[in-house]
Amino acid sequence: MKIAFAGKGGSGKTTLSALFTRYLAATGAPVVAIDADINQNLGAALGLSAEDLARVPPMGGHLTEIKEILRGDNPRIASAEAMTKTTPPGRGSRLLSVSPDNPLHLRFGVPAAGATLMVTGPYGEDDLGVSCYHSKVGAAEMYLNHLVDGPGEYVVMDMTAGADSFASGLFTRFDITFLVAEPTLRGVGVYRQYAEYAGDHGVEIQVIGNKVQGEDDVAFLREHVGDALAACFGFSPFVRAMEKGRHPELAELEEANVKTLAWMRDAVDSAGKDWAKFTRQSAEFHLRNARRWGGDNGAELAAQVDPDFQMGPEALAAQRG
Template sequence: MKIAFTGKGGSGKSTMAALFVQYLRTAGHRVLAVDADVNVHLAPLLGVTARAAGALSHPDNVRDVRTHLLGGNTRIAGVEHFVATTPPGPGSRLVGLDARDPLVARHATALDERTHVMHVGTYEAKDIGSGCYHGHLAILENLLSHLDPADDGWVVCDMVAGTDAFANTLHAQFDVIVVVAEPTPESVSVARRYRELAGAAGVADAVVIVGNKVADQMDLDYLRSALGVPPMAFLGLQAGLRRARQAGAPPRPEDLDDASALARIAEHAAGRSPSAGHREELLRTLHLRMAGKGWVRAAHGDVTAQLGPVPAGAAPGH
């Protein structure tokens, strides 16, 4: 199960993601937590120091991850021809969600034997004036698209804030996308826009809204009215959580007055049965769109050959 947390910056999405990781961890699930926010908040919230050399987007790590994923896939001319949308093919190596997998062993920090944390990285001084965080996220796209579908663990990703996920394939990579919304016009506008773009992108059914910092019934009514749909779950102001954070302690479900929102998210995700065929069609369409870009053709040649045969029942041109 792959679940992402996003929302307006400051909405509490990173804290919500950290709480959810700890909730799953306490319940005994295997969890791979991925910090994919440029601000790198999830890893520290889980007690992990996010060093630049350990970031997935570090050039040495990018090459290591792609070399491993490539395996014996002859549809890809070489590791240098990986693009963000490159799909797995015959001979590719798929990724598991614990330290038995070489990539997890090499690039994740273990909280315990069943819970591991990766981080994509952030801007470094050398990137000033010339870097783009979307480029950093390409290696995460590769990793997500090569996850073993038979693995029964959880991937929990703290995504970039706002609607940036629609600039790449991340919106199509997750089974559930939790948009965290505060009862403010700015936060609600991001959540509404996310739902609109999700509808246009064909992933509307993956998106749920979770309210945060809800002080009273008026806040909850405001969210329902302004969003046009009721939040699937919500958290209150959570003074106990704030005190724990002020003391420097990682957020934990036991800091909450009521952890039922975390249980509701888990139940919703576990009850979903996303269509693998629909996701494959979406990712295939996005790869063809990427393949048509001039800079991709100049740098990598024709990458359409990285796709396999058109799946039965797919629309023409997909």
């Protein structure tokens, strides 16, 4: 299952992304954690040192290499240069699984808290003033577009803060989106933006209240987000220690917050998996991209869509066969 953590900056989404990743990995499940935030803090929240993080190859700095891997021998994609971040997979494309031999995991992944961590990478000196961060996040979007995840397999992505994720089709790539919201007007404001943008695309958003200190905070969140409020994290010395750079053993997490993590996993496991919709939305956003940004190459980009291809386990099995 593909899971997004979204929210405003400072809401605690990175901390909860790391905590949920640790919780899933502790059960023995295969977990991939992706840092797609412009502030690259997920690795540190998972316990990696600055020296460890400096050795993690950023996906956003190797877009051509990733495209070359993913395009495979798809006859509709003439070259890596012809491929965009929204180009959907088709017959001949290299599909990915949540497994150790996934070529992107081998190239860009590192062990972290029992999971495989990949990062899109920070802004570099060459990026300032000439590119937006979405060019780097495009690497994660391509990864998700080509990934066939099965039951009991998890990909957790820490998203860019705010509503920036709607600048591409990335927000449609997830089975469930947890929006982390503090009990403040600014905290619930991001939810209203997400709900408005995502409503027409069937994107499921569940609000996780964070830094909740009593029934008044719960009532405030319920007043502003209604039934979207799924669960709450109360004040947590464990989480506060994480935010200070310490990494207590998971067994030290407060019982009420353990129950919240368990509920979140149950919500993820019960979310529907619709590969036909996943495939359709990939094509829709790519065609929109072709019309708006393709210019003279718009028709060539549109022709990259394989109308007879459907993403999913059968396509992955056919590739292996």
